[in-house]
Amino acid sequence: MFGSKKKKKKKVKNPKDVGTVISAGTKIQGEIKVEESIRIDGEIEGKLKAEGDIFIGKQGKLRADVEGDDIMIAGEIEGDVTAAGKLEIVSTGKLIGDISISNLIIHDGAIFKGNSTSKMAESKEKETSNKESSKNNTNKKKRTKSA
Numbered sequence: 001m002f003g004s005k006k007k008k009k010k011k012v013k014n015p016k017d018v019g020t021v022i023s024a025g026t027k028i029q030g031e032i033k034v035e036e037s038i039r040i041d042g043e044i045e046g047k048l049k050a051e052g053d054i055f056i057g058k059q060g061k062l063r064a065d066v067e068g069d070d071i072m073i074a075g076e077i078e079g080d081v082t083a084a085g086k087l088e089i090v091s092t093g094k095l096i097g098d099i100s101i102s103n104l105i106i107h108d109g110a111i112f113k114g115n116s117t118s119k120m121a122e123s124k125e126k127e128t129s130n131k132e133s134s135k136n137n138t139n140k141k142k143r144t145k146s147a
Helices: 119-146
Strands: 018-022 027-034 035-038 043-050 055-056 061-068 070-075 076-078 080-082 085-087 094-096 099-102 102-106 112-115 116-118
Touching: 018 027, 027 035, 035 043, 035 061, 055 061, 080 085, 085 099, 099 102
Parallel strands: 018 035, 027 043, 035 055, 043 061, 055 070, 061 076, 061 080, 070 085, 076 094, 080 099, 085 102, 094 112, 099 116
Antiparallel strands: none
């Protein structure tokens, strides 16, 4: 009656949107935790944990352990990296450290030096060890009954 009945759309927070940017020339020491995606073109020394994606620009240099969803490296990381999704190292990227990933993409020219662990392999190892553990327990019960 008194105007349009258009409803305002709520802006839904998308964890994939970059909410934090560490620009070139910025140096941070310590632990950084963000509830969104982050882009780093500066320098970080310490630890970085993001609940979203992590983008390391060409100028980005990290001497830190890094944990996030999808991680793309165009700069440098010296430290351990844990990616819940995929880890991608582009041609200008350099990673020295151990990684724990679900999916790994390394472009021509990229540098990776370290050990890698697949989260799929970890979950299969847990399943196997759980099966072996319950199998051993069953065998022990059988031995006890027959004795």
